[in-house]
Amino acid sequence: MKTLLGLMLCLVALPAAAIDGQQILAKVDRNLEPESYEAYRKLIDIQPDGSKKEYVLYSMKKGRDRVVALFLSPPADKGRVTLRLEDNMWLYMPEVGRPIRITSLQSVTGSIFNNADILRIDYGAEYDVETAEEQKDAFLLSLKAKTGEVAYDRLKMWVDRQLLLPVTIEAYAASGLLLKTLHFRDIKDFGGGIRRPATLETDSPLYKGYKSVMLWSGLKKGTFRDEIFTLNYLPRIQELRK
Amino acid sequence: MKRVRGLRPFWPLVLLVVVACAQAAEEYSFDSSAFEKKPFELGGYAQLKQEDFSFNRGAAFYRLANFDQPQRDRLDRTTATLQLAGKLRQGIGTFDFRTNSDLQRDQLARDHDNTVFEAAYSLRPDPGLTMEAGKRVLRWGKGYAWNPIGFVERTKDPNDPELAREGFAMADADLIFNPGGNLQTVAFTPVLLPVGKDVNGDFGASGHLNPAAKLYLLYRDTDIDLAWQGKGSRPARYGMDFSRNLVSNFEIHGEWARILQFTKPVTDRAGVVTSETGNADSTLLGLRYLTARDTTYIAEYYRNGTGYSAAEADPFYQLVDTAFATGNSALVQKALSLSQGSYGRPNPGQEYVYFRAQQKDALGIVYFQPAITAMMNWQDRSYQLTPELLYTGVKNLDLRLRLFLLHGGASTDFGEKQNSRKLEFYARYYF
Numbered sequence: 001m002k003t004l005l006g007l008m009l010c011l012v013a014l015p016a017a018a019i020d021g022q023q024i025l026a027k028v029d030r031n032l033e034p035e036s037y038e039a040y041r042k043l044i045d046i047q048p049d050g051s052k053k054e055y056v057l058y059s060m061k062k063g064r065d066r067v068v069a070l071f072l073s074p075p076a077d078k079g080r081v082t083l084r085l086e087d088n089m090w091l092y093m094p095e096v097g098r099p100i101r102i103t104s105l106q107s108v109t110g111s112i113f114n115n116a117d118i119l120r121i122d123y124g125a126e127y128d129v130e131t132a133e134e135q136k137d138a139f140l141l142s143l144k145a146k147t148g149e150v151a152y153d154r155l156k157m158w159v160d161r162q163l164l165l166p167v168t169i170e171a172y173a174a175s176g177l178l179l180k181t182l183h184f185r186d187i188k189d190f191g192g193g194i195r196r197p198a199t200l201e202t203d204s205p206l207y208k209g210y211k212s213v214m215l216w217s218g219l220k221k222g223t224f225r226d227e228i229f230t231l232n233y234l235p236r237i238q239e240l241r242k
Numbered sequence: 243m244k245r246v247r248g249l250r251p252f253w254p255l256v257l258l259v260v261v262a263c264a265q266a267a268e269e270y271s272f273d274s275s276a277f278e279k280k281p282f283e284l285g286g287y288a289q290l291k292q293e294d295f296s297f298n299r300g301a302a303f304y305r306l307a308n309f310d311q312p313q314r315d316r317l318d319r320t321t322a323t324l325q326l327a328g329k330l331r332q333g334i335g336t337f338d339f340r341t342n343s344d345l346q347r348d349q350l351a352r353d354h355d356n357t358v359f360e361a362a363y364s365l366r367p368d369p370g371l372t373m374e375a376g377k378r379v380l381r382w383g384k385g386y387a388w389n390p391i392g393f394v395e396r397t398k399d400p401n402d403p404e405l406a407r408e409g410f411a412m413a414d415a416d417l418i419f420n421p422g423g424n425l426q427t428v429a430f431t432p433v434l435l436p437v438g439k440d441v442n443g444d445f446g447a448s449g450h451l452n453p454a455a456k457l458y459l460l461y462r463d464t465d466i467d468l469a470w471q472g473k474g475s476r477p478a479r480y481g482m483d484f485s486r487n488l489v490s491n492f493e494i495h496g497e498w499a500r501i502l503q504f505t506k507p508v509t510d511r512a513g514v515v516t517s518e519t520g521n522a523d524s525t526l527l528g529l530r531y532l533t534a535r536d537t538t539y540i541a542e543y544y545r546n547g548t549g550y551s552a553a554e555a556d557p558f559y560q561l562v563d564t565a566f567a568t569g570n571s572a573l574v575q576k577a578l579s580l581s582q583g584s585y586g587r588p589n590p591g592q593e594y595v596y597f598r599a600q601q602k603d604a605l606g607i608v609y610f611q612p613a614i615t616a617m618m619n620w621q622d623r624s625y626q627l628t629p630e631l632l633y634t635g636v637k638n639l640d641l642r643l644r645l646f647l648l649h650g651g652a653s654t655d656f657g658e659k660q661n662s663r664k665l666e667f668y669a670r671y672y673f
Binding site: 086149231 | 270271272273274275277278279285287327329331336364366369370372379380381382383386403404405406407416418419420426427429431458460463465485486487489490491493495530532534536538602608609634635637638640672673
């Protein structure tokens, strides 16, 4: 009887033990975007009085850690390009004519989205899964930054159990301070087997009353040469668009 | 019917919900097809700038600039600027241009200027190879306020380092490789810059096809450039720069350049000019630091190998004093000629320190960025302080207010400049 009870307890405990947070995170990364892709994004910054400022970007990502984003709008920012290679980030402004190094915590748009959000690489490339727990409709992953260079020290990620897509992410500083919350909404079929949230909203206790929204469009798989993700190519990125 | 009438008090609420839903839908709609690449693009900005100069009438450069002119304490200047930038694409080729038109008016004169800053045709047969010909701005170096290795560009204005500048006519190419491993990127940029009677006349001596090149390496997360310019219209020179993030919010950078056999005219107090020839080494060290409160600090130290030490500059200022005290027009002409050369550069000194602090979203106002910039001639301790207010919260509009305060005694760099103060305001509309 005792053996039977032990066996039953083991069976009950098995699903919990079977949760592999790292595997879930890898699935989340691939379900959000193909490893290499191109996409258009609109960033909307909404101020407490309701006024808005909008930016449109064309982005390309290659592999786990190379991203480039070209500003198409507004006119004041048109032609600006941000590049990320692993933890290195640069901003190229056509009027300045040369790239300068920027940091992940800065925001080239001035919005709640910082450069790390705009030039996001795979979560699995930046974070380790510390714990993974099952909740009613979601997996809750607690992520810890692999290095001090990463914009957020810790993330709490709620992942839809069925779709294996993030629903909510809370981003924390090393001090434990909540920096921002990201809400993924509006699951959309982009074609090519890509089905993911088309809207990402963020708010921050540090910017009370402000909200930023990121909308996705034209997301598709792509293949890109390594030379594109270099400082010398930044002035010509806009020539690559179809 | 009764039920409908009963609902009447809620109609405004229903209408509000419908309108709110419609607004929400509008808020979050995005169709990228409107942003597809077009064969022709045109953009730019229109700017209106108002400047109020307060002159230092005892300063050497005021006296030289206003020699034989009515004397005044102040001058108001209005400048309208139109800058156009465009692209024309066909296949693997692109023609792009940037033009600048200024219309200027003050109490003394009216002036206008139309300049083509850039106009070049580029071919990209492969992402690893680009070839260009035309007028182009190539900005080399990592320094914010100064660039000792900016060998093939017009000198940067440290008061407005991010301002677009006029390029030089040249042919250049870009070859990019990604070897992998610790050497993440290698890029080679060869340049040919002709100087003739009607081409690039202000680059140097006419009749030369000046070769130059830059080799860029991204090695172990550090940007490194090796730059060279061969002997021709200017003396030969070479140098290097680097930039690296020590931690994500702390960047350091540096530049070093050597000009071979550089000739520097040096005057004595009597106006006797001798030429000193030798290698001139220029060095720049800088940092950029971003705090958790979004304050950015930029600090740079610049040793200008082609500049004048305080001891070398002093006889020039004494020459100006003597020329105007005696009324000797030959001496005035001599001083005037020197002031239009290397003594009259924006930063003619040998050692400078630059500091800038800017605060993003200050006072809780998003898109409001106050800043303060200080520039000091380290040897004579004269300096310039520039508080600044920038607001970019109105769509496509930048508003900037700056006050330049110059301070220094007699025979000092900033103490002998034409202005003691300048107030500047501009509104720039992008389209």
